[in-house]
Amino acid sequence: MSSTGDVKFQYLAAIFVNIVSISFGAYCGWTSSSFLDLSSDESPLETGPLTDQDKGNVAAVLCLGGLVGNVFFAWMAERCGRKISMLWVTLPSLLGWVLIPFARNPTHLIGARFLGGMAGGGVFGVIPIYTAELAEDSVRGILGTFLVLTCNAGVLLAFVLGYFFNYATVAWIVSTLSILFLVCFWFMPETPQHLMNRQKPQEAEHALRYYRNIRSRQSKELSEELQLELHKLRAPENPEKCCDDVDDSVVTWADFVAPTSRKALLIGLGLVTSNQGCGCFAMLNYTAFIFDESGSSLSPTIAAIIVGIIQVVGNIVATTLVERAGRKLLLLISAAGICLSQATMGAHGYLKTLGYDTSGFDWVPVAAFSFMLFIASWGLLTLPFLVIAEILPPKIRSTGNMILMGIMWLLSMTTIKLLPLLSTMWGIHAVISIFSSVSLCAALFIARFVPETKGKTIETILANL
Template sequence: MRITKSLPSKSSTRNQYLATVIVNITNILYGYASGWTSSSLLILESNEKSPLVEGAMGQEERSWVTSLFAVSGVVGTLLYYFIADVAGRKIPLASVAVPHLISWILIEYGIYPWQLYLSRILSGLGSGGAFTLVPIFIAEISEAHVRGRLGSLLMFSANAGFLFAFLAGYYLQYFAIPYFGIILSIVYLLSFIFFPETPTFLLRIKKEELAEQSFRFYRNVGEGETMSDNIRKEWDELRKRIDETMQTECKVKNNFEYKDLFKTRAGRKAFMIGLALIFMHEFCGVFTMLNYTATIFRESGSKFSPQLSAIYVGVVQLLGTYVATFLVDRLGRKILLISSAIGTSLCLSCLGSYSYLHSIGVDVSPYSWISIASFSGMMFLAAIGLIPIMFIVIAEVMPEKVRSIGCTICFCLSWILAFVMVKFFESVALVFGMHGWVFLFSGCTLFGAIFIIVFIPETKGKNYAEIAAILER
């Protein structure tokens, strides 16, 4: 009988990495669906190129194409939360491929606006479910020393999807773009169904034998093998935590969770941190600006091709999240969040100044590189900290008993804010100019940096008991 080593090894995390890579295909689908609008809006608004039988889309129709994605994201977040509470993490996570698959089929054959609207609703539904469940799934299968790196793959995958969408928009014909989404949805569905349910959920429904089998799988310990001391201790602590949770829960679970979210100091502070990070995520402007990347470059006066500029931005953003996967468990969450927020704010200030000078008639063509440099810098710096680490920290600070409901409320708020900002982005830009939005994003991000310095604790390498103890102070 082989005894595993006491110290954490790469082999013990192999299946954790594998499961995380597969489950994050859902976030590639999210990024691909979100990035689809950047190049496709330029085609849909064109009288010559529009594939719709009714001709070019107007500004109001375009705003619905972008914003309906976020509206259904709220529905998907709530729907999948309640399903996961009963059916676990595995079945709901596998099922998010279905709305994505139907969504891309609708785009492939869509020649009327209502088909595009329905497509965006379905893709938002699947994306809302993924953004709710993937952080919970990863938190429940991963060891503390790799939790940050695995969690950061969420936004790395999403940004990979954005880049794929930008590339597809530049190199492929309009009706060829959906093929990638269709194939990826099928590959994900056929791959993820082979992974077991999380041990945490199985313990909560009192299936301890299956829970231990799942735990062994995600720690790469065979059924006939002896757990190492560290892994055995982790398993015993997990069982103890779940037992304590189940003993204190009242019969009406939802009422208990809502009350418990605010009953303790740790719960209240975790919820405040979650809400603040969500506001930072939306008001740093990354999601909104990614939906209109090509349009922003066109309106800013840049001499570079809007679609090609979007590809450059996608590459830089993906590089940023790749760097984040290596830094998040080395430097910690807090220092990356602070550095990312301050740097993002400065880049937004540069982009806003450039856009403002262009709007008042100053000849900025000799300095057109500033627009792509500042936009790319903003995306890179946000991708290092603000975007991926937000989801990690929210999942880490939420007490286990209220993690699901706490994350769900935060993600619903994220989708609601995203809808409002994407829906009215063009309308507000017509009144205050593109620079008005950019300066707002810059100021909000700088204010967020101050909040991080004052209120957010470092969660690197800490288990949930240690994090809760910090929040109780």
């Protein structure tokens, strides 16, 4: 077990790289209060207040930008390195925030949000890989949860700032996070795994010494540990392919159809489908509507802040428990809890539709919705990114993660666009009931197919797939 001193630079790197995920979280939460200003009669836009269609386009284009950014930055991470790729994420993140105060019509806002989505694609496409490749087995789970924790902290930050400032001032304030990220992360080394994959053993050893905090200690024991870890990074994944005329750095179709890779990709596909199919992320866009349907007297802004706090607290719980309870148990509890919460919300809405007097129980949807977000933050909204980065073989980790995150962005865009349409056709209670069924299927899938990765080396995880 590593001491605190041994892992402090791993924590530092994880904190610094996730500064930009706070910025992306703020993009996700910015619409909550900003749409109130932009759709009012006093809208500063030259084209007048935003229409419902405008708001849908501005909200959903974030996912389209995420899809494009995921492909681009994952490709850059493989070609140029994880560090360089993340530094370039600063550009669309900063430009998106700077464009918002100067927006004069919905098209300008769509462009700004597309850039913010590109940054989000880089965040979810590269940070899990970066974290998994630099972290020791004992802290890999904790560092992996920082991504969603900081993202939700950014959502909460946007909610709180939106309560005190107008939409343009919020954009200016949050834009400083991109600069802060650039300054802090600039000095972090590349991951040892990527450097070794690029045939740079000396640089890989330097990076490994930095992240293991053994740069100035030369004892025999530590030196042997370092050499053993370097040997693991250098060792080929499949000894049968270790031939002089084979370039192990080139990813081929055979790498994807190998039994271990194929199973890892299928498990990853199930996790990203569960992550978006449970509907929690899509329902976040309709927080105010759900509170309003319940008869709550809270203002939409206050309701959003409460939701943001619930998510952050849930993420903190996940960070605390992930190396104690394990990934699989938290994912299972989370999926089951989401299913139960949504079933409760759906039943309440259905009874109300049938004409029953539910006035004495209108607090139930709010309580169930709040519990859903809390329990979702334990696992299904937090841990899939960590587990995917852990189970993918190193050779296809970047490309495989790009494919899975691309599917996630497509599913996210689809659920956000379909939710209001299906709600109009069938009622919000029916849509929530569908989400509940998907959550139940997710729990069964996790129980049957998802491996436990807590405390295991990458080699052990791959051998058990």
